[in-house]
Amino acid sequence: MNAGGTGQYRTDGGGVLSVYEAEHHVQALRAFAVDQVGSEAWMKQHDVIEKLNIQAHHNALSKHDEFVMDAFVSFDKVRLLLHELLVVEVWKEKVFPLVRQGTTHLTGLKLYIVLYHEATLVNLLEVLLYHQSVCEVLDE
Numbered sequence: 001m002n003a004g005g006t007g008q009y010r011t012d013g014g015g016v017l018s019v020y021e022a023e024h025h026v027q028a029l030r031a032f033a034v035d036q037v038g039s040e041a042w043m044k045q046h047d048v049i050e051k052l053n054i055q056a057h058h059n060a061l062s063k064h065d066e067f068v069m070d071a072f073v074s075f076d077k078v079r080l081l082l083h084e085l086l087v088v089e090v091w092k093e094k095v096f097p098l099v100r101q102g103t104t105h106l107t108g109l110k111l112y113i114v115l116y117h118e119a120t121l122v123n124l125l126e127v128l129l130y131h132q133s134v135c136e137v138l139d140e
Contacts, residue, residue, distance in 0.1 A: 015058035016051050019067045025052055026071035031083050037091045038110050046117050049084075053124040060127050069128050078128065085121045088114065 017025070025048045032042050056068040072078050091114065099111060 015055045015062075017055045017068075019065070022052060022055055022068050023071045023075075026068070026077050027075045029075075029077050029080055031080055032087060034087055034090050034095065037087065037095070038114055043110070043113065046113060046120070049081075049117075049124065050120055053120050053127075056124060056127045060130070072128055078125075081121055081125055081128075085118065085125070088118045088121065092118070 029045065029048070032039075032045070036042050052068055056066070059066045059068055072081070096115075
């Protein structure tokens, strides 16, 4: 479902999100703790990050305005992506073994999404870090 709630992605050649949707989504991103991974709010943010990742790649491939990258720099959210990546790493180290042992409950789909989230974050960081302005933000 797209940000407009129609269930369809944009067909105007503009990718998944408009500039305004992307800016709104980036500005609303927040940090989660390890114990919040897999929660409803975390799952919603994963969906948003996935859309931002798709749009960032669309922008890079089409060589148009890279508004997703600009939003991450403008709203100072690049570090948040690194934080979320570290949270997933800690979750994999501390919680995933408990899930495998059956001492904690997590549905198969949620488990897959949590593990897939790491790849989404790395992929988004990869396209963002291609730009010098993003690297400079992390250097500060």
